[in-house]
Amino acid sequence: MSDSNDGIVLTEEQKRRRRARSIAIAVSLGVIVVLFYLVTLVKGPAVLNRPL
Amino acid sequence: MSLISEGALSKPLPSLAEPSLAGVEDYLALLKPRVMSLVVFTALVGLLVAPGHVHPVIGFTALLCIAIGAGASGALNMWYDADIDAIMTRTLRRPIPAGRVQPGEALAFGATLAVGSVLVLGVLVNWFAAALLAFTIAFYVFVYTMWLKRSTPQNIVIGGAAGAFPPMIGWAAVTGDVSLAPFLMFLIIFLWTPPHFWALSLLRCDDYARAGVPMLPVVSGLDETRKQILIYTLILAPVGITPSLFGFAGLIYGAIAAICGAAMLYLAWRVYRDREGEVAASAARKLFAFSLLYVFVLFAALLADNLLARLGFGFGLAP
Numbered sequence: 020m021s022d023s024n025d026g027i028v029l030t031e032e033q034k035r036r037r038r039a040r041s042i043a044i045a046v047s048l049g050v051i052v053v054l055f056y057l058v059t060l061v062k063g064p065a066v067l068n069r070p071l
Numbered sequence: 072m073s074l075i076s077e078g079a080l081s082k083p084l085p086s087l088a089e090p091s092l093a094g095v096e097d098y099l100a101l102l103k104p105r106v107m108s109l110v111v112f113t114a115l116v117g118l119l120v121a122p123g124h125v126h127p128v129i130g131f132t133a134l135l136c137i138a139i140g141a142g143a144s145g146a147l148n149m150w151y152d153a154d155i156d157a158i159m160t161r162t163l164r165r166p167i168p169a170g171r172v173q174p175g176e177a178l179a180f181g182a183t184l185a186v187g188s189v190l191v192l193g194v195l196v197n198w199f200a201a202a203l204l205a206f207t208i209a210f211y212v213f214v215y216t217m218w219l220k221r222s223t224p225q226n227i228v229i230g231g232a233a234g235a236f237p238p239m240i241g242w243a244a245v246t247g248d249v250s251l252a253p254f255l256m257f258l259i260i261f262l263w264t265p266p267h268f269w270a271l272s273l274l275r276c277d278d279y280a281r282a283g284v285p286m287l288p289v290v291s292g293l294d295e296t297r298k299q300i301l302i303y304t305l306i307l308a309p310v311g312i313t314p315s316l317f318g319f320a321g322l323i324y325g326a327i328a329a330i331c332g333a334a335m336l337y338l339a340w341r342v343y344r345d346r347e348g349e350v351a352a353s354a355a356r357k358l359f360a361f362s363l364l365y366v367f368v369l370f371a372a373l374l375a376d377n378l379l380a381r382l383g384f385g386f387g388l389a390p
Contacts, residue, residue, distance in 0.1 A: 027090055029090050032092070033090045033091070033092060036091070036092055036093065036094050037090075037091070039094055039095050040091075040093070040094075040095060040098075042095075043095045043098070051191070054132060054135070054191075054195070055195070057128050058128055058129065058132060058195045061126050061128045061129060062129075
């Protein structure tokens with residue numbers, strides 16, 4: 020089994036940027052969830068029952 | 072029987088990529104936010120002047136998807152053009168040539184957003200608008216970026232269609248179809264694109280030549296480019312007024328479009344006339360700057376004219 024120090028060790032800057040990217044992804048996913056929720060409210064229960 | 076051969080195990084594992092140093096701002100830069108602002112604005116106008124009512128949430132969703140789709144096109148363009156971006160001074164500091172974003176990351180980012188924006192637009196708004204958005208993204212990436220840009224000086228003439236579709240998509244998001252009015256909006260942006268980009272290319276001719284991009288001034292020379300700018304502006308100026316002539320806009324829009332068209336024509340004439348030294352560069356810079364204003368003013372006037380007409384203050388030419 021290899022020593023844990025053999026792996027990639029992120030610098031503080033890399034950790035900071037990875038955290039910023041993760042937060043951005045989380046916010047984007049949250050926006051999509053809210054968007055689908057709002058559109059479902061606006062369109063009503065027939066949102067998926069419509070002709071293509 | 073083993074699924075992995077012994078030989079495969081003896082080979083060294085592929086080296087892992089360096090941990091990414093890309094910040095959120097680098098991914099935002101991949102979306103070409105300045106181009107996106109024009110796309111969002113023209114799409115907003117297309118959406119608001121379309122007949123019928125759209126719920127604000129649905130309208131916002133449509134605009135968001137169009138913006139994300141345009142951004143995805145930009146990211147895919149930067150992925151494919153990273154080699155020439157690294158040569159040109161104007162694009163040298165973009166995230167991929169600067170080494171902050173790996174090409175594969177940009178490709179995955181752009182492809183995900185492209186597919187996502189089309190699917191969300193289709194599911195939440197309508198599939199006709201989604202099909203138009205998909206076509207626009209595909210046209211920009213496959214036809215313009217991968218094919219035309221490096222092969223013909225007509226690259227931005229034909230490729231300009233991709234930038235002209237957003238108002239049509241905005242209109243389609245409301246009505247579910249397209250008609251003459253969104254086609255006229257398409258035509259204005261389509262005819263505006265060549266003088267706009269060729270004015271820029273007059274200033275960046277050496278950059279394009281070094282990168283091997285066959286822009287018109289590189290292939291046919293500066294004088295031919297000046298002539299083509301004038302010809303396209305001569306066509307654009309009257310086409311800019313057509314929404315009033317066909318009754319889709321009133322006299323207010325028509326007057327503003329006529330004044331802006333005359334100003335653009337004057338600046339194009341200056342570019343055609345002044346061919347030497349700083350005077351020539353200044354003329355090209357002024358045309359480039361005004362062309363940006365031109366398209367924003369025309370679409371803002373179209374929106375204002377339409378809103379006034381809906382409020383009962385219209386001065387229309389139509390019966």
